[in-house]
Amino acid sequence: MKATFDFAGLGYPRSFLKLLLLGFGLVCLPLILALLNAAAYVDRLSTQSQAAVDQAAEAARGSRVLMEQVTAMERLARQYLILGDAALLADYAKVRAGFKQTTSDMSLLPLDEAQLRGLNRTIEKEQDLFEQLGSRPRTGDVRGEQIAGYFELSELANDVLNQSNLLIDREIENMGEAARQAQGSLLWQLAASIALGVLIAALLAFLIAKPIRQLDHAIRQLGRAELATGIRVRGPADLEYLGQRLEWLRLRLIALEEQKTKFLHHVSHELKTPLTALREGSELLADGSSGALNPQQSEIAEILRNNSLQLQQLIEGLLGYQQAVDSVNRLEFRPVDLSAIARKVVQAHKLAAAARNLRIELRAEAAVLTGDADKLRIVLDNLVSNAIKYSPEGGTITLVVRSVADNILVEVGDSGPGIADADRERVFDWFFQGTLGHQGRLKGSGLGLAIARELVLAHRGSIEVIAERSPGAHFRLTLPASRERTQF
16 A cells, blocks of 8 residues: 655655654654754864863963073073083073974964064074174173073063963953854754754644544544545555545445335335224224224224324334435525425414414514525424424414524424423434423324434534523524535
8 A cells, every 4th residue: 555645745654653653753853963963063162172272281381481491591691601611502502402492383383473473583582692692702791782682582482471371361262252152053953943843743743633633523424424425534554444444334334224214114114004904993993983882992992093193103204204314315405485484384284273272473584595495394394393282272383584694593482391401402313202291192203303403404504492491492493594505
C-alpha cells in the first residue's frame, strides 16, 4: 500500500506509531540543532579565548624578559664604560643576543601598530647604543651621554611592557564582546528553534488529529444511522484500515436495514389478510348480524373488535414506518408555502376534532421554503393528530406558522396531560409510547413523532419539545426558509 499524501504534500507513514515517532523527532530536531550550534559556538569561543590568553601571556612574558635584559645590558654597559674590561663587553654581547632573540619572538606576536612601533624603536635604540659602545672613546661626556641613552632604552622597554599589559586588557575586552555576541546569537537561534518546533508540532498535531477526527465523525455517523454517505479515512495505513472496517460495517448495516425493511413489509402484508377476516368477524358478532348475544358474549365481541382495531393500527404503523424510512431518501424539493399545508392539515382533521368537541386555532402567515410538500404535510399531520389524540374533550389545539429571520417556525400545542420529564429525551424514538395516558379510543403505535423527526432532519431542520409551556404538550419545528436543493 502506498503512503497517502495529504496536507502540503506530506506523506503519512505506514503506521500511527511511526507517525508519532516522526513527529517527536521533527519537534526535537530544531532544539537538537540549536544545541549543537551552541556547542560549536562555545568551542569556537573557547579556542579563541585560549589563543588570546596564550598570546597575551607570551607578550607579557616577553616584555618582562625584555625589560630584564635591557636592565642587564644597562648595568654591563655602565661597568664597561667605567672599568673598560673586555670580559664585560663579552657578557654584554651574550645578553644582547638574548635581547635580539626576545625581540624577534615578540615581533611574531599579533601586536598592534603602537606596540610594533615601540618594539622597533627599542631595537633601533639598542643597536645605536651598541655601536656607540664599541666605537666611541670613553671620555666623561661620552660616558654620560651613553648612560643617558641606556636610561632612554629602559624607558622604551618599559613602554613595551605597558603596551603588553594593554594587549591583555584588549584581549579580555575582545573575549567579552565575543561572548556577548555569541550569547545574542544563541538566544536568537533558541527563539527561532522554539518557534519552528511549535510550528512543526502544530502541523503534526493537525496531521495526527485529522484521521482521528475522521474516525470520530464516521463513528458518530454510524451511531446516528446516517448510512447514505460513504466512510473514508486518510492517514497512516493502520488508521485507513480502521476506516475500511467502518465502511464495511456501514455496508453491513445497510444490508441489515434492507433485510429488516423487507421482513416488516412481508410480515405486515401477511398479517393484514387474516386480521381483516378477524376484524370483520368481530364486527359481525358485535353488531348482532349472526344472532343476538347475551351480555357476556357482547362484552367478549367488543374486546375482540377493539383489539383487532388496535392490531390493525399497529400493522399500519409498521407499514407507515417502512414508507417513512423509504421516503426520506426520495425527497422532491420545490418552493412550498407551509401555511397552505397547515390549512389543509387543519381541514383534514376538522371532523376528528369536532367528534371530540376540540377547537383548533390556526395562526399562519405566509412562509415559503424549499421542501417536499407531501413529506411536510405528513409531519404536520402527525403532530396535529397526536395533539387530537391526547387532548381532553372540549380542549384547544394551537397551530402557529411564522417566519423568524432565516427560519420558519411551526408550533403545535394541546391542552392534554403533557409529556413527562423522563420521556422528553425519548419521545422521538421509534415505537416509544409515553407514560401519560392519551384521550383516544385506541393506543398509539409510537411512530408518529419518530416519522416526523426523520422527515424534519431530512429537510435540515429540527424538532423539539418546548418544556417551559404548560399545560399540555408543545412542539416546535424549525426549518430553514431557503436552502440549496440537496440530493438524498
